[in-house]
Amino acid sequence: MNREKWIEILSEKWMLLATLLMCMLPLSMxxxxxxxxxxxLQQYRLGxxxxxxxxxxxxxxxxxxSFIVGTLWVTGLSLCMAAPVSLLVSIYVTQYAKPWLMRTIHIVMDILAGIPSVVYGVWGVLVIVPWISQKLAPTFGYSSSGYCILxxxxxxxxxxIPYILHLQIEIFRTIPIELxxxxxSLGATYWETIKHVLLRQARRGIIASVGLGISKALGETIAVLMVVGNVPQIPENIFQAGYPLPALIANNYGEMMSVPHYLSALMFASLILFLIICLFNSVSHWIIYKINRI
Amino acid sequence: MKYIPHLLRSRKRKILEENIMKSIMAITTYSIILVFIYLILVISWKGIPALSWEMISEIPSGGFYFGKEGGILNAIIGSIYLSVGATFLSLLISIPIALYLNIHLLHHNRIKGGIRYLLDILWGIPSILYGAFGFILMIVFHLQASLLAGIITLALLITPIIIRAFDEALQGIPEGLLEASYAMGLTRNQIAFHIFVRQAMPGLITATLIGFGRAIGDAASVLFTTGYTDHIPTSLDDPTASLPLAIFFQLSSPIPEVRERAYAAAFILTLIILAISLLIRLCTSRLSKYQI
Structure with a gap:
């Protein structure tokens, strides 16, 4: 009995300690x-x-x-493409599609979410970069190496897309069928029902899913680093190279010890990224939390 | 009577609009699946020709980075060490936290909600920031870029992921089971490790595999903390190569033979990830038949 009690106390303390440690992590970061x-920050003014x-x-x-603008460009572009696509797909698979398509999309989503970003980078270098430099940029009258923010x-x-899609499918599933x-029964067509009832009901959830998509896109490093060109400039059009914050941090880890304040500058870049991502994350999760409680 | 043609026309327009939107949505859905297939095909098509037994069984030799002989065994072994170590370390923290949330804090909704909220935020923090944080920890504890530092950083990265997956499985356990166990006179520790862990075993295995998959594929966090070497690490203090970084470094080489190896390595990594997702599917379908 005594031994049982000790184990009980020990395991409870370990659980509490682990939980506290994990909860301290964002703050300590x-x-x-x-x-x-x-x-x-002591040497230079923040502004x-x-x-x-x-x-x-x-x-x-x-x-x-230029790094902040580069981050915004890349994130904004990806969101402009990913958000409408995942909204269309999530409406289709939850409202119109047959069960097998739903299952297939789930499998595809799981695997796409699991593929490491470096593999996406390889794919980007093999497919997207040549396509943009040879086909897309000349069509619009620009010359580009293909390593650009687009x-x-x-x-x-x-x-x-897998992250946003996953959340949106969940949101459309939780809308009560009675609505x-x-x-x-009032005579609306299926599409009118989706347009006026479902989308209105899911509005906040969609905003939250896009917010989480933004915070995911803001921090993505290796894949972007491999295709974005990495030139510290403010890009004038989408066929020019950019240099987002995560790429800056990852690219310079080797030389940062030798130059004064270099390490500190990279840590400052990380701090900016951390604050923006935490902001988007916490607001989006707050919205989801509110939706779930109702 | 004279309104009927008008109504009919608007009805037709509505159906037309529905059909147009429906086909746009269908095209988008199928194109996602096509992009997925295209991605896998491109990686296999480029990777398989470059693959050889030498590549996966030898460490880099002298002229490796100029396209001469050698392989990426150092990166494969390094990645396995890193992700097995990180998964193990992370399980030590994440199993207790998930159990704590679902047994001890079951009726403390505010605290539970707060902890889940914090974990969700941690889940969304990108790996490069974990890498930067791991680097700060290395400065504080005077560690070199080593296997140990990489394992710690990766463990921090995958802990929120494992907790979330395991927590979802635990939340599915009916409350009656907890009450019945209390009524049998079990301590909370016994309930946690003998009943809840067993009951949520498929969830736990899935969570572990998801965490392992994330750890083996992550490059940004180990970039700062493990360094890179051509040798297989022999102790926790050694710098370690990893598969994602091997791909990353070799792809930036100007020599075509070295880039070919990057494609092959990317193919190996993709195969590992596909095998893990297959295992996850098998686990969830096979093991869940023993549940209540």
Whole structure:
């Protein structure tokens, strides 16, 4: 009996400790990044770091704006493609399609979500990059190497569709069938029911799923890094190379120890990314939490 | 009477609109499946010709990075060490947390909700930030880029993923089972590890496999923390190669033979991931027949 009791106490303490550790993790991550980026923040003003575009660590210039703009471009492009596509697919598989198509889409979604980002990168280099440099860019009258923000956006769209789709299918499934039946019995066609009843009911859920898609796309590193070109500039059109924040962090890990403030600048970039992602994440999860409670 | 043609016309237009939208949606759905098949085909078509026994059974030798002989055994073994270690370490934390949420905190809805909320946020943090955090931990604890640092970072990355998957399985257990176990006089520890773990075993195996798959394919977090080497690591302090980084480095090479190897390595990695998803499907269908 005594031994049983000890095991009980021990296991409960371990459970509590593990839970506390995990709950402290977001906070300690934020604080850790903040402390490591302190040397840079003490040397430079926050506003000038974010507003300047000159990036030359050896000369002590750490302007972040081109990286922030690059991140926004790639994320925005991928969302413009991924969000409508996944909305159309999720409506089709939940409302019109036969069960086997639903099952197939589920399998495809699971595997696509599991494929490592470096494989998407290889695919992007093999397929998307040549296609853009040889076909798409000349059609619009631009010349491009193919390593550009449009390639990054395309690869990212394929990667984020499974996540957005998964959430949206869940949302459309939870809408009570009675709402649909009422609308149909009033003589609305199936599509009108979807347009006026389902989409209105699912509005907040769709916003939340897109928010989560944004936070997923913001942090995607390797696949984007491989196709986006990595030139620190503010891109003027989508066929030019860009340089998103995660790519900056991943690309310079080797040389960051040798230049003063370099490490700190990369940690500051991580901090910006961390804050934006946490913001999108927490708002989206808050919306989902509210929906589930009703 | 004179309104009927008008009504008919609008009815026709409605049906036309429905049909147009329906076909757009159908085309989009099938094109997703096509993109998926295309992706797998491209990776196999480029990878299989470059694959050889030498590639998966030897470590890089002298002229490897100029297209000479050698293989990527170091990366394969390194990746397996990293992901097995990370999955094991992560299970030590995630099993207790998931059980704690579903047994001890079952009726504390606010605390439970708060913890799940935090875990959801952690789930969404990208691997590059875990890599940066792992790097900070390395600075704090004076670690070198090593197998150990990589395992710790990867474990942090996959813990929220494993908890979420296991937690979903545990939430499906009927509350009556918990009450019946209390009525039998079992302690909470016995309930957790003898009844709940057994009951949610398919969920636990699925969660472990998902975590393992994520760990083996992740490149951004090990970039900072494990370094890269041509040798097979012999201790926890050694830097370690990993499959995703091998692909990444070899693909950026200007020499075609080296790039070919990157395609082959990508094919191997894709095969591993496909095998894991197949295993997950088998587990969920086979094992769930023993559940209540």
């Amino acid at each position: 934020g604080i850790g990044l903040l402390i490591e980026s302190m040397p840079l 000038s770091l974010i507003r300047n575009s000159a990036w030359s660590p050896a000369e002590g210039k750490f302007g972040m704006i 390639s990054g956006g395309l690869v990212l769209a394929v990667m984020s 649909k039946e009422v609308s149909l």
